Amino acid sequence: MNLTLFIPEITMVVTAAIVILLDLFIERKRWLAQVSIAGLVIAGGVAIAMWGGSYPAIFNNMLAVDSFALFFKLLFMGIAFLVILASTDYVSKFFRFQGEYYALVLLATLGMMLMAATTNLIAIYIALELTSISLYALVGFLKDRKSTEASLKYLLLGAIASAVLLYGMALVFGFTGKTQLAEIAQVIQSLPPMTLLASPGLLLGVVLLVAGFGFKIAAVPFQMWVPDVYEGAPTPITAYLSVASKAAGFALILRVFFSAFGMPVWLSLHWGYIFAALAVISMTIGNIIAIPQTNIKRMLGYSSIAQAGYLMVGLAAMGLASGGSILGQSGVLFFLASYAFTNMGAFIAIIAISNKLDSDLIAEYSGMGKRAPLLALALTLCLISLIGMPPAAGFMAKFYIFSAAVNHGLLWLVIIAVINSVISAYYYLRVVKVMWLGEAASSEKVPSSGALRLALFLCCLGVLLLGIIPGSVMKLAQLAAYIFAY
Amino acid sequence: MGSGYLTAILFLPAAGAVLIAFVLTSRERLLRWTAAIFTFVPFALSVILFALFDRSPGAAGVIQFEEKALWIAPINAHYHLGVDGLSLPLMVLTAFLGFLAVLISWKIHLRVREYFAWLLLLETSILGVFLSLDLLLFFIMWEIEVIPMYFLINIWGAGRKEYSAIKYVVYTLFGSAFMLAGILSLYFTTGSLSMLDIGQKGLALVQSIMPAAPIFWLLLIGFAVKLPAFPFHTWLPDAHTDAPTAVSVMLAGVLIKMGGYGMIRLCVTMFPPVAQQYAIILVILAIIGVLYGAAVTMRQTDFKRLIAYSSISHMGYVLLGIFALGKVSMVGAALQMFSHGLVTGLLFAMVGLVMHNTHERDLRKLGGLARQVPVITVVFSVAGLASLGLPSTSGFAAEFLVFVGSFSSSLVPGIQVFTILGVLGVVVTAGYILWMLQRVFYGPPLEQYNGTADADTLEKVYMFAFIAVIMLVGIYPAILTDIIKLGISPVVGLLGG
Numbered sequence: 001m002n003l004t005l006f007i008p009e010i011t012m013v014v015t016a017a018i019v020i021l022l023d024l025f026i027e028r029k030r031w032l033a034q035v036s037i038a039g040l041v042i043a044g045g046v047a048i049a050m051w052g053g054s055y056p057a058i059f060n061n062m063l064a065v066d067s068f069a070l071f072f073k074l075l076f077m078g079i080a081f082l083v084i085l086a087s088t089d090y091v092s093k094f095f096r097f098q099g100e101y102y103a104l105v106l107l108a109t110l111g112m113m114l115m116a117a118t119t120n121l122i123a124i125y126i127a128l129e130l131t132s133i134s135l136y137a138l139v140g141f142l143k144d145r146k147s148t149e150a151s152l153k154y155l156l157l158g159a160i161a162s163a164v165l166l167y168g169m170a171l172v173f174g175f176t177g178k179t180q181l182a183e184i185a186q187v188i189q190s191l192p193p194m195t196l197l198a199s200p201g202l203l204l205g206v207v208l209l210v211a212g213f214g215f216k217i218a219a220v221p222f223q224m225w226v227p228d229v230y231e232g233a234p235t236p237i238t239a240y241l242s243v244a245s246k247a248a249g250f251a252l253i254l255r256v257f258f259s260a261f262g263m264p265v266w267l268s269l270h271w272g273y274i275f276a277a278l279a280v281i282s283m284t285i286g287n288i289i290a291i292p293q294t295n296i297k298r299m300l301g302y303s304s305i306a307q308a309g310y311l312m313v314g315l316a317a318m319g320l321a322s323g324g325s326i327l328g329q330s331g332v333l334f335f336l337a338s339y340a341f342t343n344m345g346a347f348i349a350i351i352a353i354s355n356k357l358d359s360d361l362i363a364e365y366s367g368m369g370k371r372a373p374l375l376a377l378a379l380t381l382c383l384i385s386l387i388g389m390p391p392a393a394g395f396m397a398k399f400y401i402f403s404a405a406v407n408h409g410l411l412w413l414v415i416i417a418v419i420n421s422v423i424s425a426y427y428y429l430r431v432v433k434v435m436w437l438g439e440a441a442s443s444e445k446v447p448s449s450g451a452l453r454l455a456l457f458l459c460c461l462g463v464l465l466l467g468i469i470p471g472s473v474m475k476l477a478q479l480a481a482y483i484f485a486y
Numbered sequence: 487m488g489s490g491y492l493t494a495i496l497f498l499p500a501a502g503a504v505l506i507a508f509v510l511t512s513r514e515r516l517l518r519w520t521a522a523i524f525t526f527v528p529f530a531l532s533v534i535l536f537a538l539f540d541r542s543p544g545a546a547g548v549i550q551f552e553e554k555a556l557w558i559a560p561i562n563a564h565y566h567l568g569v570d571g572l573s574l575p576l577m578v579l580t581a582f583l584g585f586l587a588v589l590i591s592w593k594i595h596l597r598v599r600e601y602f603a604w605l606l607l608l609e610t611s612i613l614g615v616f617l618s619l620d621l622l623l624f625f626i627m628w629e630i631e632v633i634p635m636y637f638l639i640n641i642w643g644a645g646r647k648e649y650s651a652i653k654y655v656v657y658t659l660f661g662s663a664f665m666l667a668g669i670l671s672l673y674f675t676t677g678s679l680s681m682l683d684i685g686q687k688g689l690a691l692v693q694s695i696m697p698a699a700p701i702f703w704l705l706l707i708g709f710a711v712k713l714p715a716f717p718f719h720t721w722l723p724d725a726h727t728d729a730p731t732a733v734s735v736m737l738a739g740v741l742i743k744m745g746g747y748g749m750i751r752l753c754v755t756m757f758p759p760v761a762q763q764y765a766i767i768l769v770i771l772a773i774i775g776v777l778y779g780a781a782v783t784m785r786q787t788d789f790k791r792l793i794a795y796s797s798i799s800h801m802g803y804v805l806l807g808i809f810a811l812g813k814v815s816m817v818g819a820a821l822q823m824f825s826h827g828l829v830t831g832l833l834f835a836m837v838g839l840v841m842h843n844t845h846e847r848d849l850r851k852l853g854g855l856a857r858q859v860p861v862i863t864v865v866f867s868v869a870g871l872a873s874l875g876l877p878s879t880s881g882f883a884a885e886f887l888v889f890v891g892s893f894s895s896s897l898v899p900g901i902q903v904f905t906i907l908g909v910l911g912v913v914v915t916a917g918y919i920l921w922m923l924q925r926v927f928y929g930p931p932l933e934q935y936n937g938t939a940d941a942d943t944l945e946k947v948y949m950f951a952f953i954a955v956i957m958l959v960g961i962y963p964a965i966l967t968d969i970i971k972l973g974i975s976p977v978v979g980l981l982g983g
Contacts, residue, residue, distance in 0.1 A: 389632065399666075403674065406670040411667060415663075422663050425656065436640075437648070469558070471560060475559070
């Protein structure tokens with residue numbers, strides 16, 4: 001038992017506690033953000049130092065400390081860093097509970113870090129709940145009508161999803177008698193296929209797990225909560241939900257489905273095709289419903305459903321590869337990294353603009369190109385990246401993930417996905433058009449704080465770097481995905 | 487190894503765009519001159535390369551001025567540039583029109599900074615398509631072009647510009663979506679993104695894994711939308727008509743040539759037997775395009791729309807020349823791309839000038855301008871005659887080669903019939919061009935156009951630059967055909983023709 005391997009997580013807990021306590025004593029609340037960031041930087045530094053090593057699992061094999069977990073830990077901490085930078089203006093509007101806000105963000109991040117590392121069904125459930133409960137509270141933080149409604153809706157639907165997930169876990173446990181992913185895999189592989197097929201219990205368990213995780217990643221038909229929650233939540237939390245929470249869901253899916261159900265081949269083909277089907281309906285429904293939206297946060301909500309669809313193309317490729325290659329897995333990881341920069345960037349620009357406008361209506365963005373040229377340019381870049389056009393990260397991500405799918409005989413799925421990208425161009429470009437072609441309602445400039453500008457700059461830099469020279473991040477994604485190779 | 491010439495040509499306009507967008511103060515004169523310099527230098531460099539290009543027969547199929555560096559290791563993508571006989575003329579044409587487009591835009595006063603930034607970025611992306619030898623780089627350049635076009639039509643256009651802009655974007659993205667699927671299939675089957683590798687040994691590899699015909703068609707749809715081939719042509723009249731003048735020049739001049747270039751470079755070179763198998767379908771589409779395009783052109787009453795529709799007909803000849811699959815016909819198609827770029831570029835510039843000076847674009851209201859604007863009339867007439875293929879203009883040389891080459895091609899059954907049908911298009915073309923000239927310039931002068939300004943010095947400069955090149959290629963086509971042959975003959979060799 002080696003606690004040094006647990007230092008990033010411990011740092012997060014300690015930082016969260018310090019932030020809450022500090023909130024009681026200090027007047028200058030700005031420090032809370034700075035302390036949170038300091039904690040993240042320390043934890044991130046330790047995680048970076050651990051990159052490349054090979055370590056044993058800790059806590060009785062509950063938590064793996066592998067490159068896959070480290071990749072996601074760094075991703076989540078990076079996202080939390082950006083969220084906190086982007087929150088400083090927003091949070092200063094609250095009279096109370098600023099400390100709790102930052103602490104909850106840190107705790108949700110901790111939960112996600114654990115989600116990426118756990119290899120045991122029970123630990124997975126606990127990590128998931130830690131994240132979810134923190135997020136329920138954060139969504140309702142504004143305490144106005146919409147925010148409260150969003151929080152309640154998220155809580156109720158989230159609880160149902162958790163129940164479904166737990167039921168699925170129970171079925172898997174009942175069938176195999178194990179909670180450890182690797183042991184589940186052993187039991188499944190040792191049984192003759194006829195036994196497995198004779199009773200549908202295991203397949204039902206797998207399907208229920210897909211449903212439970214599907215809620216987390218906002219895949220159709222488990223997406224009901226998305227538009228209202230995205231619209232009602234504080235905007236930095238919407239950004240956080242859309243990026244980190246989705247990434248955590250995918251981390252879980254990758255690990256559980258590969259480690260426990262990756263073999264035998266017929267099983268992985270089964271869930272591969274389930275994800276292919278989910279990908280098709282998520283992309284199509286997300287994109288089509290996004291078209292008539294008038295609120296930009298709702299629009300990005302539906303867009304995030306569509307993006308989950310593109311990501312599931314990678315999962316389908318992983319299922320069909322049956323462990324033969326790691327292209328699908330590393331494609332998902334690279335897509336998540338580029339999606340994190342892109343969507344964070346878009347939401348940070350929206351935070352700055354809505355601070356001034358007090359509105360999220362797309363029509364109100366009219367003439368933003370004149371009022372805030374740099375913000376508008378950054379938002380344009382991020383939207384272009386969401387369409388999946390070069391030279392932005394979104395293009396490379398799609399190229400990479402779709403090439404994995406073509407490699408495993410999913411050309412038909414790729415054609416559906418690229419046509420969906422064309423549909424999506426229509427609504428993303430509508431925002432661009434309003435910003436650059438519309439008449440400005442007033443000539444007032446849109447102010448933004450230094451922290452927010454820094455966060456936005458980092459996002460845009462990431463979008464361009466991953467779009468133009470993606471080689472090194474692709475390499476990282478491949479290294480992280482190597483644990484999923486037989 | 488390359489000496490960086492191509493990189494300089496490719497990225498100087500983009501560098502100018504960045505400079506204009508982010509660095510310079512917003513004095514219009516400064517912005518205009520910067521744009522002019524950052525497009526003139528690449529043009530001058532491209533002329534130098536044109537002169538240095540090795541024309542000896544031994545250089546057939548050889549890529550010259552090649553530059554190659556590893557770009558994205560995990561997916562084996564390279565930064566790979568180079569020109570051969572096929573791409574060199576198109577590169578020179580793009581650089582030439584890119585420079586002239588800046589001159590044509592000299593009188594733009596709306597949001598000058600953004601305008602020139604987008605225009606220069608557009609030039610880089612088009613150049614990139616012609617210079618790239620790596621499929622990923624090629625596709626990125628192909629896609630980047632959409633964004634500047636969207637803004638240029640949307641902000642500086644006229645008429646139903648918002649509709650036209652989004653229509654253009656959706657059509658282009660629709661085509662490139664299929665193309666991306668095709669490129670991914672090529673990448674999967676060959677494990678390579680290098681156009682040269684795939685061109686040489688690709689087909690056998692591809693066919694060992696999946697049938698080649700679907701990939702051929704996926705790629706072809708992308709190019710057919712851009713060319714545009716019937717039935718994917720409906721974006722063209724809208725986009726050309728509503729775009730600002732200089733953008734119409736770029737669009738008609740070089741942008742749609744990306745389609746024809748892609749067909750030769752990817753579809754025919756990589757899948758010769760598949761191309762031969764389906765050539766007849768494409769030849770039929772080409773002839774429909776020629777005749778239908780010409781017939782619709784005849785009926786236009788909007789000055790600019792008329793020129794726009796004529797492009798559909800002229801691009802039909804390109805498609806015919808390519809899929810007749812003969813050596814001469816393909817050389818003719820490539821020459822037709824170059825010639826049409828010049829001629830239609832000039833026509834759009836002249837239409838823009840007439841519209842700017844008379845504030846009228848309805849052919850029924852224009853008339854008798856020959857007295858008021860003699861210089862414009864002469865230049866317009868020359869451009870019109872080049873468009874209908876009068877001997878001694880580039881249009882004649884190109885169409886002649888296309889028809890002779892197609893007629894004598896042995897690879898496509900029944901090609902003679904289709905060629906004869908295609909020749910009928912020339913007659914209709916003569917009809918609408920002469921009728922248009924008559925309606926606009928000849929006949930009794932109209933009083934309301936008294937005092938209309940004729941071309942000023944700057945406009946004369948670019949008009950005569952256009953005409954000089956059109957006549958040069960018309961009188962001595964070998965200056966281009968000798969080079970184009972070097973690019974085409976290896977392709978034809980693959981076909982066994």
